[in-house]
Amino acid sequence: MPPWLPTDLCGRIQMAETSDSSGEQPAWQGDQAPCVYCGQVIDRSTDRCPHCRTSFSVAVRQASREVVGDWYYLDPRNPSGRGVTFETLIKMIEKGRIKADSVVRGPTTHHDWMYAAETPRLAKYLGMCPHCFAEAKPEDTFCTSCQLKMNMRPGAPRPGIPPDLVKEPFHKDAYEMEQKLAETAAGTTEAPAAVPAPTPPPALAAAPTPRPESTPSATAAAAAAALADTGTAVADRPSRIVASAARRGRPKLWLVLILTWVTLIPVLLLAYFFIPPVGNGIRSIFGITTPPPPPPPDPLPKVDDAWIRNRLADADEAEQAKDYALAIAVIKDIIEKTGDVSLESRIEALRRKPEEEHKARLAKLRNRLELAETFSADHRYDDALAVLRNIGKEDRSWLLSRKVDVDKMEETIRAAQTQYVKQKKQQEQLTAMLTQAADLRTSKKPAEALSVYTQIGNTFPNGLVAAHIDLAATIQQLQAEIAAATPPPPPPPPPDEAVKAVADMEAAAAGLEKQEKFAEALAKLEEIKTKFDQKFWPDALEDRIRQVKAKKEALEFFGIDSPKK
Ligand SMILES: [Zn+2]
Numbered sequence: 389m390p391p392w393l394p395t396d397l398c399g400r401i402q403m404a405e406t407s408d409s410s411g412e413q414p415a416w417q418g419d420q421a422p423c424v425y426c427g428q429v430i431d432r433s434t435d436r437c438p439h440c441r442t443s444f445s446v447a448v449r450q451a452s453r454e455v456v457g458d459w460y461y462l463d464p465r466n467p468s469g470r471g472v473t474f475e476t477l478i479k480m481i482e483k484g485r486i487k488a489d490s491v492v493r494g495p496t497t498h499h500d501w502m503y504a505a506e507t508p509r510l511a512k513y514l515g516m517c518p519h520c521f522a523e524a525k526p527e528d529t530f531c532t533s534c535q536l537k538m539n540m541r542p543g544a545p546r547p548g549i550p551p552d553l554v555k556e557p558f559h560k561d562a563y564e565m566e567q568k569l570a571e572t573a574a575g576t577t578e579a580p581a582a583v584p585a586p587t588p589p590p591a592l593a594a595a596p597t598p599r600p601e602s603t604p605s606a607t608a609a610a611a612a613a614a615l616a617d618t619g620t621a622v623a624d625r626p627s628r629i630v631a632s633a634a635r636r637g638r639p640k641l642w643l644v645l646i647l648t649w650v651t652l653i654p655v656l657l658l659a660y661f662f663i664p665p666v667g668n669g670i671r672s673i674f675g676i677t678t679p680p681p682p683p684p685p686d687p688l689p690k691v692d693d694a695w696i697r698n699r700l701a702d703a704d705e706a707e708q709a710k711d712y713a714l715a716i717a718v719i720k721d722i723i724e725k726t727g728d729v730s731l732e733s734r735i736e737a738l739r740r741k742p743e744e745e746h747k748a749r750l751a752k753l754r755n756r757l758e759l760a761e762t763f764s765a766d767h768r769y770d771d772a773l774a775v776l777r778n779i780g781k782e783d784r785s786w787l788l789s790r791k792v793d794v795d796k797m798e799e800t801i802r803a804a805q806t807q808y809v810k811q812k813k814q815q816e817q818l819t820a821m822l823t824q825a826a827d828l829r830t831s832k833k834p835a836e837a838l839s840v841y842t843q844i845g846n847t848f849p850n851g852l853v854a855a856h857i858d859l860a861a862t863i864q865q866l867q868a869e870i871a872a873a874t875p876p877p878p879p880p881p882p883p884d885e886a887v888k889a890v891a892d893m894e895a896a897a898a899g900l901e902k903q904e905k906f907a908e909a910l911a912k913l914e915e916i917k918t919k920f921d922q923k924f925w926p927d928a929l930e931d932r933i934r935q936v937k938a939k940k941e942a943l944e945f946f947g948i949d950s951p952k953k
């Protein structure tokens with residue numbers, strides 16, 4: 389178990405291993421599962437991991453997949469986090485999340501954990517050379533202080549630089565270890581080709597006589613490569629340290645092999661040419677039945693195998709760093725020196741790269757914009773904003789030049805979100821009031837219900853209300869209900885009876901007037917007015933009322949309150 393793994397995670401892993409044999413429900417059928425980001429076992433239903441605190445929303449899931457790559461950084465919150473792209477790492481540096489003392493690993497460290505400050509290709513984005521820690525800029529390839537290439541370790545010295553200007557790396561021992569590892573790697577890659585068919589490598593086959601370097605041995609091949617390097621131009625050979633390390637590392641075995649072959653080859657050649665049976669025997673040992681074809685003429689100045697390998701590595705590296713112009717220049721140089729026109733297709737591929745990347749970038753951005761729009765349409769504004777937030781400054785200004793304003797899009801989404809929240813609140817209020825009104829209606833309180841419905845009509849926009857209820861119809865219905873509930877007025881007496889009753893009452897009023905009972909007479913006349921429809925009223929009823937009133941008042945005025953007896 390790696391020491392940086394939290395102990396509770398160790399526990400979980402052991403638990404998962406032992407739970408199989410317990411006979412209970414297997415772990416993978418349960419309610420818990422590993423977090424997709426950190427691998428800790430958590431509830432399946434949760435929407436954010438309690439350990440690494442990462443959200444499981446579609447936007448975040450998608451964004452995390454887009455940045456998956458072969459670079460790792462040690463995050464105490466998520467020690468088993470997935471790898472990210474180099475570009476992501478640079479963005480994290482810009483945001484201050486990766487610092488010089490952060491621990492990272494990736495292709496340039498051969499996945500050894502290292503301080504970011506010591507990591508080839510990455511350190512210069514932190515402003516320093518990974519070898520000597522002198523100040524450096526991301527656009528530099530070689531360190532201006534130690535003159536070593538900053539994109540790899542070991543790093544070749546700047547082409548054309550006098551060897552005495554190349555400085556030693558800060559951590560010399562670690563650097564030399566890296567060189568040893570690099571040599572071993574170069575040796576093992578040649579071994580399988582050399583052992584089964586002991587024919588010399590093509591570049592060396594051109595030589596008229598077999599040379600000691602063509603020894604079919606992995607170690608010898610590595611030694612030959614190191615030896616050959618010392619013979620090439622200063623610009624092309626690896627640093628002095630590489631050569632000296634190679635000499636120090638394996639001089640004895642190398643010497644033994646050369647001496648063995650130097651003595652053996654003349655003997656074999658003599659046997660081959662002068663003793664036919666022996667010659668056939670040797671041919672059959674090497675699997676050759678016909679004499680080997682004459683070596684092809686070498687029209688160009690001989691270029692060393694190791695040099696080609698180094699230059700191809702330079703081209704690969706430039707391509708990885710997306711410096712296609714440099715990669716093309718390097719390949720052209722190789723073609724010029726070797727005449728190997730098969731590399732032309734590589735140049736064509738490199739020329740197409742910027743266009744392909746441009747298209748890929750375009751597709752990715754379009755994908756993001758579409759995703760944001762889909763989320764926005766689903767009222768998932770936070771997710772939409774999260775998707776847009778990941779579009780960097782550079783992409784934004786580029787999109788703006790194509791009339792796509794991401795900033796404005798974000799603004800619009802935020803406005804829509806505010807509007808949506810407001811609408812949702814209004815909707816909730818409306819629902820509450822509608823429920824209240826409906827309850828009042830069912831509990832036979834139509835007047836109260838009517839007042840709530842009227843209030844709804846005055847408070848909320850018509851469109852919103854119409855989605856729930858036909859308000860006008862409801863109000864009309866309620867008004868009818870209320871009207872039906874009030875008792876009807878007593879039916880008016882039939883006309884004949886009314887005429888007679890009015891006449892009787894009029895007569896009674898006249899009688900009372902004669903007796904100077906003006907108040908009672910007045911009451912009688914008023915009673916006609918209230919009890920009967922106007923069409924039954926005697927002529928000049930109002931005039932008579934006024935006359936009786938005047939007489940009553942005159943009587944009261946003269947101080948005679950009570951009528952005569
Ligand atoms: Zn997690």
Ligand SMILES: [Zn+2]
Pocket residue numbers: 517518519520521522531532533534535536
């Ligand atoms: Zn340096």
